[in-house]
Amino acid sequence: MTTSMPHDEPLTGTFSSSLAIRSMRVKGLILFPVLIALLVFAAQFASSTMALKLTLWISFAICALSLDFVWGKAGIFSFGQNAVFGLGGYAYAVVALNLFPTSQETISALLGAGLVGAVSSTLLGYFLFYSRLSDVSLSIVTLAVTLIIYTVLASTAGPEYHIGDALLGGFNGIPSLPGIAFPSIGSFGGEELSMHQLLTFAIVFAGLIYFLLHVLVHSRFGLKIEGLRSNELRMELLGYDVRKLKLTAFTIGGLIAGLGGGLFAAWGTFVNPSVFSLAQAATVVVWVMVGGRGSLLGAFVGVLLVQSAADAADLVVTEQTPLLVGLLLIGVVMLMPDGVVPTLTRWIMPARSRQRDFRIKLPVAKPGFANETPERRLSVTEIAKHFGGVHVLRGISAAFGEHPINAIIGPNGAGKSTFFNILTGRHRPDQGKVVLNGSDVSRMPTFLRCRRGLGIKMQVPCIFSDLTVRENMQLAAMISREAQDICDVLQRVGLSNRANEIAKTLSHGEQQWLEIALLLVQNPSVILLDEPGAGMGEEDKRRTIALIHSLSEQHTLIVVEHDMEFIRALSAPLLMLHQGIVFRSGAFEELVRDDAVIDAYLGRRSHAG
């Protein structure tokens, strides 16, 4: 049951700095407290064994939820969520043992667990993301961290290893913890919760975490981390600080896992290093895989299914948990890689995954703002760059902005791509300066240059293919100080009737236009285009050339290209690179008549001498 959003839905609206949530979702969330109340009511009828088991599962589900968020939403595959969960458990133990005797409450310990989870994730995340580790290295490092914490905590058996009154206890861990106890206010609180009270608390606690996470996922931040998962490079090219975004998402995941760990320790009134075992690390992944990554509800479904299956199997063969988890993991990956919830959702509501409504109202700049941008200049002086012993660029100086279109050409190996990468900020020059609109950006990372008015169009379309066209545009507009009207821009590139479609369903050509639209909505002063004509047919090329001419009215364009016909049609001043220097510059007709230029292209020794 989905209400289809009309295509011509106005996109403009007033700027709201608070988290604006999709209206449809808000309606759904009114039902949410009712559901929680029903669950709490039903919980009172559970047997003691059942209550105990359910509380444990809820703590597991909170851990699964954290991985679901970090992996399914932000695209960071971490094996370390159970380690953070475990650290949360230890934090609960240490705080509770030190404070409970005097304060008679353990809410501080639970919050401490969340804090330790968040802080440890921030620390680890700093090294993971600021080192720009590859995904594989990242998952290995998180696993290694888990194993090493296991080893370290397991060897803290001696009496010398203690934090305040809490002995760490090596393999045996920390026993006899107080359960959850609220601070006493009047007749309320001051003592540990009973089994059913604990279950009630766990349901409300998990419900609250779920609710907040749900709101977060549907906020601007949620769209940003989806963009991150979909296309990290494009996020950077739009001006987002990708590393900071990842670190933030990872920290939020850590906070949640830590809180789950606190609940876990309060449930069992003990904590030991077995939470850091490999089997446990795998189990968390299995929960999320079974439930379905990317679906927050999947975390709960996954825990319920996997743990019930484990319990059922335990009746047949005891103590074979790793075997079972292993088989489940292999089975799910081979047979149902999407997980239960997304698979079911697709069966029941096939349209839903395609139909996305827009999420946020955006700040919209005054129309005509584009013309007020005074400066549209990019210049370089004496740029040099070498890789190992190879001097690719040997002192290049140039200024772009006099003429609206500028083309950079050169034979293979001339240093075109290196030069392009110096302009984008992917490479830092060994020497020389890059100046954008009067400010030195030589040492600035790509995303900061993009925020200052540099637009970059890649050779192959670089868009958020998992998001709708409109969401693509919103991501671009959100970070820009000069955001243009999304509707106008979509109309200009001819995509206004495709706004609600998932970007990957567009044709190759349309994806190119979408990428250009992403640049236009940010109204950059200078646009870099990397081989815009590559892999295009004649018709597409003509359209692209026409578009480049129309863009040049408001932006300075720098085109790196080697298709001579394409360059001729641009009728732009050329800068020819050869052997790392500016070999010639001038108009197309001058250069094609220059023997030295032809020699360079043909690889002949100069006959002119």
Place this chain on the structure above:
Amino acid sequence: MDAFVVILVSAVTAIATLILISTGLAVIFGLMRVINMAHGEFLMVGALTTTSLVLKLHFPWWLAMMVAPFVGAAIGGVMEILLISRIYQRDLVDTLLITFGISLIMFQLAVNIFGTTPPGIETPLGAMTVGSYSFPAYTLVLLVAALVMLSGLYLLFTRTKYGLLARATAQNPAMALALGVPAQRINFITFTLGCALASLGGAVLAPMISVSPSLGQAYVGQAFMTVVIAGPAFISGTLLSAFLLGGVSNGLSQGATTLWGVTGLFAMAIVILRFKPLGVSASWKRGL
């Protein structure tokens, strides 16, 4: 002088151990981009094969160690055919999860067959004395085994047809396939080789460590770190990485406790990655 020998011997042991436990993983990761999460369990297979053959069938220790890699290769080969070859083209996380599943199954099966604390074997060859200090002569075996393993691999990958094809497949699978390289068979051999090397490593270490089904868990973290730090050059990179990590962790173990050694290894690895995210060999010209 004696103190120097003490430090030298323990450093050599630490470095040789890291090489022995990580080479198999490095080969599979370096050539197939597959993370074998069951690597630790292949170490365990090697070690348990050795102890079982020595204790039950009274094999001489060196013969038992020679058998171990074949057991590892057999298990790895079956695993490759049944599972890995089917998902090789898919997401990297998938192979990681599959091998993780296998790791858990192998662990539990080992517990079921051997129990949690099977008996170990004595360290052969007795002790050597230098001045007032004596150390197990077997340390030399570790060193020689590590060096033979690395130089053997170097020869394999530079001098044989398989080595050339495997490196070609690793660099550009599509192109290799287009040129008629039987990529599937090459991957099968590579994976089997990696498992065999892991088992050999576990076998050689068996007399020096406590052999149990959880052996894999104890060593695999260090092995992963060594491989990540090593980077793309999986032979020379592993050697340097083992030197760095082994040296630091050994120094700390000597100066403080083993606990600090392990923590130090990890801390060092994280710091290296902060500056060399692709590993120490990332900028080297030779790819081995």
